[in-house]
Amino acid sequence: xxxxxxxxxxxxxxxxxxxxxxxxxxxxxxxxxxxxxxxxxxxxxxxxxxxxxxxxxxxxxxxxxxxxxxxxxxxxxxxxxxxxxxxxxxxxxxxxxxxxxxxxxxxxxxxxxxxxxxxxxxxxxxxxxxxxxxxxxxxxxxxxxxxxxxxxxxxxxxxxxxx
Amino acid sequence: xxxxxxxxxxxxxxxxxxxxxxxxxxxxxxxxxxxxxxxxxxxxxxxxxxxxxxxxxxxxxxxxxxxxxxxxxxxxxxxxxxxxxxxxxxxxxxxxxxxxxxxxxxxxxxxxxxxxxxxxxxxxxxxxxxxxxxxxxxxxxxxxxxxxxxxxxxxxxxxxxxxxxxxxxxxxxxxxxxxxxxxxxxxxxxxxxxxxxxxxx
Numbered sequence: 001x002x003x004x005x006x007x008x009x010x011x012x013x014x015x016x017x018x019x020x021x022x023x024x025x026x027x028x029x030x031x032x033x034x035x036x037x038x039x040x041x042x043x044x045x046x047x048x049x050x051x052x053x054x055x056x057x058x059x060x061x062x063x064x065x066x067x068x069x070x071x072x073x074x075x076x077x078x079x080x081x082x083x084x085x086x087x088x089x090x091x092x093x094x095x096x097x098x099x100x101x102x103x104x105x106x107x108x109x110x111x112x113x114x115x116x117x118x119x120x121x122x123x124x125x126x127x128x129x130x131x132x133x134x135x136x137x138x139x140x141x142x143x144x145x146x147x148x149x150x151x152x153x154x155x156x157x158x159x160x161x162x163x
Numbered sequence: 164x165x166x167x168x169x170x171x172x173x174x175x176x177x178x179x180x181x182x183x184x185x186x187x188x189x190x191x192x193x194x195x196x197x198x199x200x201x202x203x204x205x206x207x208x209x210x211x212x213x214x215x216x217x218x219x220x221x222x223x224x225x226x227x228x229x230x231x232x233x234x235x236x237x238x239x240x241x242x243x244x245x246x247x248x249x250x251x252x253x254x255x256x257x258x259x260x261x262x263x264x265x266x267x268x269x270x271x272x273x274x275x276x277x278x279x280x281x282x283x284x285x286x287x288x289x290x291x292x293x294x295x296x297x298x299x300x301x302x303x304x305x306x307x308x309x310x311x312x313x314x315x316x317x318x319x320x321x322x323x324x325x326x327x328x329x330x331x332x333x334x335x336x337x338x339x340x341x342x343x344x345x346x347x348x349x350x351x352x353x354x355x356x357x358x359x360x361x362x363x364x
Contacts, residue, residue: 041308048308049300082344083344086340090286090289090340094293094294094296095293097239097291098293098294101237101238101294101295102298102301104238113311115309115312144282151279151282155274155278
């Protein structure tokens with residue numbers, strides 16, 4: 001019974017770790033430059049505080065994933081793990097939502113505020129950020145499943161009996 | 164002996180695990196979370212500012228342009244309003260279920276739904292909050308690398324109202340997280356101390 005529970009949790013944590021690590025790495029290595037009228041414009045992830053926050057949040061989540069991936073299922077720290085899982089979930093969610101919002105402005109612009117889209121000039125940067133966002137989204141979904149799964153381990157949700 | 168509104172049910176042989184007054188902490192927090200998310204929704208939904216600025220002067224007649232800043236212009240703010248509206252509705256619903264839902268229980272669905280829905284709403288509010296806060300930061304500071312000008316120097320009241328909505332939503336988010344953790348831990352305690360626990364509350 002314990003093995004049937006421990007394998008999915010370990011697998012979920014592994015997938016989440018992979019997703020957060022890849023999101024961080026892809027965002028950090030996004031870089032593109034374009035020359036307009038003899039002026040060189042460089043697009044990096046550090047140009048926007050949102051993308052910096054996204055990279056930081058995913059880095060924190062991958063560090064947390066590395067630390068907790070080897071914990072046993074019925075550990076005595078399950079309360080702390082539940083709270084930390086929830087906090088990391090909120091962090092990932094807010095970072096992906098913020099990066100998506102800024103990415104939307106970068107791709108489509110915002111005519112009301114007079115903000116022009118930049119993806120036409122730096123397509124490589126946009127593609128990189130795109131992949132980082134996809135990875136971050138996968139990480140957020142997997143962390144949500146993880147939280148639900150650890151909740152199921154605590155309070156046996158489906159059977160309605162003692163956990 | 165029935166538990167009389169205490170924090171923990173008594174350890175006894177035949178217990179109905181949940182009665183109406185099973186503690187006042189979580190319902191109180193739910194009320195505050197409801198008010199916070201409702202305030203965030205309303206403040207952002209009514210966030211609108213119109214300004215007439217002089218665009219050009221031809222001869223001696225100035226040409227005015229009327230610019231409006233509304234929350235609908237930014238998808239992040241729309242999502243913020245929707246997420247907070249759903250969170251406030253959820254808080255109200257959970258409040259009603261906790262106070263009056265002991266009579267209706269459809270095959271233990273309540274035990275299943277309360278933690279899951281709570282987690283979903285926490286995730287939703289966190290996402291709405293994050294997106295809107297960073298869009299607000301972009302409006303306040305602009306982005307010189309992308310040639311995006313800031314708009315808060317022209318629409319100060321719009322930005323201030325938005326900041327107030329973000330603070331209310333953040334308070335709501337913290338409270339929702341605390342409520343979630345407390346209710347999950349209480350649920351486990353209740354399940355552990357109920358002796359002949361065969362039926363669901």
